Amino acid sequence: MRIVDICEVTKPISSPIRNAYIDFSKMTASLVAVVTDVIRDGRRVVGYGFNSNGRYGQGGLIRERFRDRVLEADPASLVDDDGSNLDPARIWSAMMSNEKPGGHGERSVAVGTIDMAVWDAVAKIAGKPLFRLLAEREGIEADPRVFVYAAGGYYYPGKDDDALRREMRSYVDRGYTVVKMKIGGAPIDDDRRRIEAVLDEIGTAARLAVDANGRFDLETAITYARMLRDYPLFWYEEAGDPLDYALQAALSEFYPGPMATGENLFSHQDARNLLRYGGMRPDRDWLQFDCALSYGLVEYLRTLDVLAQFGWSPSRCIPHGGHQMSLNIAAGLGLGGNESYPDLFQPYGGFPDGVEVEDGHIVMPDLPGIGFEGKAELIAEMRQLAE
Numbered sequence: 001m002r003i004v005d006i007c008e009v010t011k012p013i014s015s016p017i018r019n020a021y022i023d024f025s026k027m028t029a030s031l032v033a034v035v036t037d038v039i040r041d042g043r044r045v046v047g048y049g050f051n052s053n054g055r056y057g058q059g060g061l062i063r064e065r066f067r068d069r070v071l072e073a074d075p076a077s078l079v080d081d082d083g084s085n086l087d088p089a090r091i092w093s094a095m096m097s098n099e100k101p102g103g104h105g106e107r108s109v110a111v112g113t114i115d116m117a118v119w120d121a122v123a124k125i126a127g128k129p130l131f132r133l134l135a136e137r138e139g140i141e142a143d144p145r146v147f148v149y150a151a152g153g154y155y156y157p158g159k160d161d162d163a164l165r166r167e168m169r170s171y172v173d174r175g176y177t178v179v180k181m182k183i184g185g186a187p188i189d190d191d192r193r194r195i196e197a198v199l200d201e202i203g204t205a206a207r208l209a210v211d212a213n214g215r216f217d218l219e220t221a222i223t224y225a226r227m228l229r230d231y232p233l234f235w236y237e238e239a240g241d242p243l244d245y246a247l248q249a250a251l252s253e254f255y256p257g258p259m260a261t262g263e264n265l266f267s268h269q270d271a272r273n274l275l276r277y278g279g280m281r282p283d284r285d286w287l288q289f290d291c292a293l294s295y296g297l298v299e300y301l302r303t304l305d306v307l308a309q310f311g312w313s314p315s316r317c318i319p320h321g322g323h324q325m326s327l328n329i330a331a332g333l334g335l336g337g338n339e340s341y342p343d344l345f346q347p348y349g350g351f352p353d354g355v356e357v358e359d360g361h362i363v364m365p366d367l368p369g370i371g372f373e374g375k376a377e378l379i380a381e382m383r384q385l386a387e
């Protein structure tokens with residue numbers, strides 16, 4: 001059993017939206033195929049992966065370093081002890097050979113993207129959904145019903161409060177019970193007006209989370225906290241720079257409600273620093289580490305170990321990114337749910353065809369692997385790469 005090729009193509013996922021930090025007019029994503037020599041149901045097993053929005057495609061790093069390290073490794077060193085499947089942790093170690101510690105940045109995205117494809121292949125070789133494979137490995141019961149919330153509420157040219165209301169209404173109409181909008185990209189009085197418009201629109205049918213995308217300095221984060229705490233928000237997300245743990249810790253003195261952060265922390269060491277120094281509260285706050293951006297599930301398992309050491313339940317994790325990989329981790333390992341972008345970043349994000357949101361939850365279908373084969377438009381694009 002061996003990996004015979006790793007293919008990458010960088011695809012546009014651009015749109016005219018903007019958050020408080022970036023616009024998405026030139027956003028791209030890497031699509032990766034891990035091609036094996038294993039045949040299942042008369043078909044060669046190919047695992048697929050892609051990186052989440054917010055970081056760009058990683059074709060350069062994948063082609064210059066990580067692909068070749070896997071292909072040049074002794075195939076026997078990349079399989080599990082009885083040789084019956086690929087071993088994601090051993091493949092991860094091969095990818096990360098000759099990489100110094102620290103500075104977790106773009107390479108974590110390159111590795112996370114390949115790692116997603118490896119896990120897809122592993123679950124397909126095992127002939128089961130990834131979430132069931134993960135639950136079995138941990139000796140726990142999978143729960144295919146996963147909480148999902150609708151992320152959107154971006155700024156874009158010409159979008160007024162009515163358009164924002166219509167967007168949020170459409171998420172509620174599609175079964176979501178939590179919706180998220182951007183803040184920090186407009187003056188605070190405008191953001192207050194936008195928040196009040198959305199709260200008026202959704203009433204008691206849903207709750208609202210707000211996301212500042214790391215825009216604020218401490219003073220602005222506190223000014224916003226004082227405004228936001230007037231409202232019953234689901235969470236206040238990424239107020240300050242993702243690595244400014246002291247800011248996050250100070251903010252908890254001004255904001256008693258739930259806060260969320262972590263989508264721009266890309267390693268278990270960074271996650272540990274957040275829990276050590278960020279003043280995050282395990283009874284109410286949320287952790288948003290996204291394996292696709294942060295060295296993949298092999299590393300995310302280490303992050304979950306760190307959480308356990310600090311007394312945090314995996315149910316406090318609702319990852320960033322809106323992809324099926326995190327849905328599988330949520331269903332298999334008991335995370336609190338997953339993000340969803342109902343109208344953005346297609347065809348990569350979202351659910352298999354026919355999966356509907358009901359009362360803020362979806363139910364995972366029993367598809368082998370991550371389940372990309374259940375999403376016609378996505379798998380068509382994937383198969384162009386490697387089949």
Ligand SMILES: O=C([O-])CC(=O)C(=O)O
Binds near residue numbers: 019339
């Ligand atoms: O706008 C973005 O970069 C995405 C984001 O923060 C989120 O999904 O929470």
Ligand SMILES: [Mg+2]
Binds near residue numbers: 211237238263320
């Ligand atoms: Mg965010």
